Amino acid sequence: MKGHSGCQQRELSDYLARSFLPATDAAAFDAIEKAADRILEEVGIRFQNDPETIEQLRRAGGVVDREVVRLDGSALRQIIRRSAPRSFRLRARNPDRDTVVGGLACTSFAPIYGAPDVLLESGQRVKGSRDIYRQLLAIAHESPGLTNTGHMICVLDDVSEASRAFEMLLAHLTCSDKPFMGSIASPEIAMEYIDLTAAAFQRPPQTGACNLLHLVNCTPPLTYWENPLKCLRIIARAGEAAMISSYMMMGATSPTTIAGSLIQGYAEVLPGLALTQLWRPGAPVVMGILAWPFDMRSMQPNFGDPASQLVQLYSSELSRRLGIPSRGDGAVTSAKVDDAQAGSEGARVLAASVVSGADFILHSAGWLEQGRCVSVAKFRRDAAAIAETYLQTSIACEPPAAPDPAIEAEIRGRLLKIAMVA
Amino acid sequence: MKGHSGCQQRELSDYLARSFLPATDAAAFDAIEKAADRILEEVGIRFQNDPETIEQLRRAGGVVDREVVRLDGSALRQIIRRSAPRSFRLRARNPDRDTVVGGLACTSFAPIYGAPDVLLESGQRVKGSRDIYRQLLAIAHESPGLTNTGHMICVLDDVSEASRAFEMLLAHLTCSDKPFMGSIASPEIAMEYIDLTAAAFQRPPQTGACNLLHLVNCTPPLTYWENPLKCLRIIARAGEAAMISSYMMMGATSPTTIAGSLIQGYAEVLPGLALTQLWRPGAPVVMGILAWPFDMRSMQPNFGDPASQLVQLYSSELSRRLGIPSRGDGAVTSAKVDDAQAGSEGARVLAASVVSGADFILHSAGWLEQGRCVSVAKFRRDAAAIAETYLQTSIACEPPAAPDPAIEAEIRGRLLKIAMVA
Numbered sequence: 108m109k110g111h112s113g114c115q116q117r118e119l120s121d122y123l124a125r126s127f128l129p130a131t132d133a134a135a136f137d138a139i140e141k142a143a144d145r146i147l148e149e150v151g152i153r154f155q156n157d158p159e160t161i162e163q164l165r166r167a168g169g170v171v172d173r174e175v176v177r178l179d180g181s182a183l184r185q186i187i188r189r190s191a192p193r194s195f196r197l198r199a200r201n202p203d204r205d206t207v208v209g210g211l212a213c214t215s216f217a218p219i220y221g222a223p224d225v226l227l228e229s230g231q232r233v234k235g236s237r238d239i240y241r242q243l244l245a246i247a248h249e250s251p252g253l254t255n256t257g258h259m260i261c262v263l264d265d266v267s268e269a270s271r272a273f274e275m276l277l278a279h280l281t282c283s284d285k286p287f288m289g290s291i292a293s294p295e296i297a298m299e300y301i302d303l304t305a306a307a308f309q310r311p312p313q314t315g316a317c318n319l320l321h322l323v324n325c326t327p328p329l330t331y332w333e334n335p336l337k338c339l340r341i342i343a344r345a346g347e348a349a350m351i352s353s354y355m356m357m358g359a360t361s362p363t364t365i366a367g368s369l370i371q372g373y374a375e376v377l378p379g380l381a382l383t384q385l386w387r388p389g390a391p392v393v394m395g396i397l398a399w400p401f402d403m404r405s406m407q408p409n410f411g412d413p414a415s416q417l418v419q420l421y422s423s424e425l426s427r428r429l430g431i432p433s434r435g436d437g438a439v440t441s442a443k444v445d446d447a448q449a450g451s452e453g454a455r456v457l458a459a460s461v462v463s464g465a466d467f468i469l470h471s472a473g474w475l476e477q478g479r480c481v482s483v484a485k486f487r488r489d490a491a492a493i494a495e496t497y498l499q500t501s502i503a504c505e506p507p508a509a510p511d512p513a514i515e516a517e518i519r520g521r522l523l524k525i526a527m528v529a
Numbered sequence: 530m531k532g533h534s535g536c537q538q539r540e541l542s543d544y545l546a547r548s549f550l551p552a553t554d555a556a557a558f559d560a561i562e563k564a565a566d567r568i569l570e571e572v573g574i575r576f577q578n579d580p581e582t583i584e585q586l587r588r589a590g591g592v593v594d595r596e597v598v599r600l601d602g603s604a605l606r607q608i609i610r611r612s613a614p615r616s617f618r619l620r621a622r623n624p625d626r627d628t629v630v631g632g633l634a635c636t637s638f639a640p641i642y643g644a645p646d647v648l649l650e651s652g653q654r655v656k657g658s659r660d661i662y663r664q665l666l667a668i669a670h671e672s673p674g675l676t677n678t679g680h681m682i683c684v685l686d687d688v689s690e691a692s693r694a695f696e697m698l699l700a701h702l703t704c705s706d707k708p709f710m711g712s713i714a715s716p717e718i719a720m721e722y723i724d725l726t727a728a729a730f731q732r733p734p735q736t737g738a739c740n741l742l743h744l745v746n747c748t749p750p751l752t753y754w755e756n757p758l759k760c761l762r763i764i765a766r767a768g769e770a771a772m773i774s775s776y777m778m779m780g781a782t783s784p785t786t787i788a789g790s791l792i793q794g795y796a797e798v799l800p801g802l803a804l805t806q807l808w809r810p811g812a813p814v815v816m817g818i819l820a821w822p823f824d825m826r827s828m829q830p831n832f833g834d835p836a837s838q839l840v841q842l843y844s845s846e847l848s849r850r851l852g853i854p855s856r857g858d859g860a861v862t863s864a865k866v867d868d869a870q871a872g873s874e875g876a877r878v879l880a881a882s883v884v885s886g887a888d889f890i891l892h893s894a895g896w897l898e899q900g901r902c903v904s905v906a907k908f909r910r911d912a913a914a915i916a917e918t919y920l921q922t923s924i925a926c927e928p929p930a931a932p933d934p935a936i937e938a939e940i941r942g943r944l945l946k947i948a949m950v951a
Contacts, residue, residue, distance in 0.1 A: 412917075413917070413918045413919065438873075445869045446868060446869055446872070447867045447868055447869065447871055447872035447907075447910065448872065449869055449872065450868070450869035450870065450871065450872025450873035450874075450875075450876065451860075451872035451873065451875060451876040451914060452872075452876075453872075453873060454872065454873035454874075454875075454876035454877045454880070455876045455880055455918065458877055458880040458881070458884075459880070462880075462884055485869075488869065492873060495834075495835070496835045496877065497835065
């Protein structure tokens with residue numbers, strides 16, 4: 108391999124610090140916003156199979172061509188800035204565990220979301236199950252590092268698809284009294300989840316507060332699928348929080364460059380964020396732009412790559428410019444075991460999220476193997492590291508009080524009904 | 530264990546992001562400087578067994594009481610700001626590999642410094658030796674992540690103490706043509722090292738450039754030992770660079786608090802930095818304030834602790850206020866093997882250094898077990914991670930050309946003479 112000189116090396120250099128420290132450089136962010144506006148105006152975003160959303164965007168000034176709507180970015184920003192809250196209270200069954208998302212509040216940390224497999228502490232690798240889910244929640248509850256117990260820490264493979272959301276809800280309500288995230292399995296389930304949670308919390312409606320935060324992903328490039336759009340409408344109208352995220356694979360579903368991905372991601376999340384305010388002004392939202400270089404050898408994203416950290420640093424600033432909270436990712440890694448690679452990749456991503464000022468950090472604990480596996484041992488270690496690194500505490504949480512038996516009975520009844528239909 | 534509520538948890542919180550992001554807050558830095566000034570004025574610094582240094586400080590306005598000199602902090606800052614360069618060129622035998630330290634230049638990365646033990650790739654743990662040193666240098670040379678080959682990567686246990694510096698110099702000159710660091714084994718050796726390096730580089734004197742960077746540590750609390758003071762004088766007068774560092778153990782050699790350690794460290798480095806300019810206005814300097822919580826169980830510092838990261842973020846800003854380059858640390862860890870702990874602790878420290886804008890990062894590769902051991906495998910991994918994370922490159926360096934045979938002969942002659950005297 109031909110070597111390169113020190114001069115070339117300096118030309119190749121692309122430091123996090125050098126790139127970011129002077130980035131009070133408003134011109135760079137103006138340029139990103141302007142480029143995203145051009146995408147929105149000239150190319151538009153596809154909103155699949157949801158005429159109601161398209162009609163709403165048309166009324167807000169969008170130019171509709173079948174499912175594609177071309178939009179005015181600065182108008183979308185105006186809609187968001189006019190009513191989206193700078194911060195909101197994400198409530199818990201136990202009011203002492205309420206968290207504030209955004210503003211000057213501390214970062215929220217939630218565990219991995221969506222892992223099909225589980226690596227047990229015995230070393231055995233199994234499919235996710237209801238029992239394991241409850242065990243993971245018990246650990247999440249007693250870990251001071253996790254301020255939110257999340258959603259779908261692992262897939263409940265031994266439970267029918269129709270029942271999974273309710274089994275998870277039951278677990279979040281009985282194994283913990285910390286805040287958690289909502290379901291977007293379907294618009295109907297999202298609504299039921301919202302209603303049952305409200306009944307379980309028994310807390311009166313309150314301005315600036317909600318009970319659930321939902322992960323609503325667009326599907327890069329430049330597309331929203333039907334289900335997230337319908338869920339988003341229900342969530343926003345109910346006054347519950349949505350975390351509008353674009354999760355890009357650089358070189359596969361977005362450009363290979365950092366700037367290109369930031370521009371695409373911003374163009375993607377902007378209409379989603381504006382929709383929440385169109386459905387209900389003041390509905391709480393969080394913005395997430397995440398991009399991971401796609402590895403053509405493994406056909407998978409490369410977690411822990413520095414490009415993603417730069418995207419994170421810029422995306423948190425883009426959200427501050429909109430005046431809304433931002434999302435970061437936690438200890439994500441491409442490593443298959445919890446080794447030095449997992450430790451260093453995860454710590455780099457998490458550090459970038461925290462330093463960027465992200466308000467809600469998903470995938471904070473347990474993530475292994477591109478998120479396909481939750482490791483119970485790593486779950487504990489990650490949660491402990493957050494507590495010691497970012498919270499300066501290691502006091503475990505006291506066990507939760509049992510929830511209202513009537514609610515538990517109602518959810519169990521609903522599960523029984525689903526089972527009988529099936 | 531008694532649990533704690535969400536509210537208490539928020540009170541306990543001490544986030545990197547929240548603490549640092551608003552730290553364009555000049556008042557906090559003014560307060561640190563003012564408190565350090567009070568220490569300098571009321572307590573003073575002990576300069577052991579070096580009347581020449583004490584006399585120089587007296588002439589600069591210091592109030593001398595035997596070895597303790599009480600000083601005016603703002604006068605020291607004036608001395609530093611008047612002549613210390615914002616950046617300097619640290620030259621290499623191969624001019625293509627010159628690096629610039631400070632200003633808007635890219636960060637320099639140097640390997641671990643001072644490890645007595647070596648963990649070989651076979652898993653065997655041995656004492657450092659001349660052969661191993663040369664092997665480590667060969668790896669450092671071909672690693673694009675390391676822009677400086679450092680000094681004393683491991684201790685040369687099979688070489689007499691009197692010969693070690695020259696054996697190392699020979700190795701740095703023959704196994705690589707990248708920049709490296711100087712020796713402070715004794716004032717005489719420091720001088721010889723400087724002269725021999727200059728002869729080997731065969732590069733004419735040049736304003737704003739030097740050949741060697743020296744690690745000059747004060748000894749907390751509030752003390753400089755004789756040898757570093759005498760070396761410092763020689764180094765500065767020769768126009769070579771000194772990295773004045775305070776390496777504190779919080780709770781043992783400095784206060785347990787972040788603010789307290791920053792204040793003490795700043796009071797300690799300030800006179801050292803000023804001395805370089807008193808000995809020779811314009812002499813290149815780097816400032817380092819590093820503090821690691823001391824663990825009373827293991828009687829060792831805890832590397833990877835978040836407190837140190839906050840110290841780093843603030844100390845880099847303190848150096849920018851002085852207008853001089855700053856030091857950070859790399860992948861340091863308390864872990865005994867290169868595992869998830871090593872990966873995450875190291876990545877956190879390194880990320881804090883890079884994000885803080887540190888200009889020269891020591892201990893970037895190989896560090897294990899509180900720095901008592903250099904792991905060859907970790908050396909490779911750390912260097913590769915820097916290249917990919919912070920330099921966005923992985924092109925290996927071409928082999929170095931052989932140095933001038935006359936210089937090699939001269940160093941070998943000197944080694945022979947030492948051996949004969951012994």
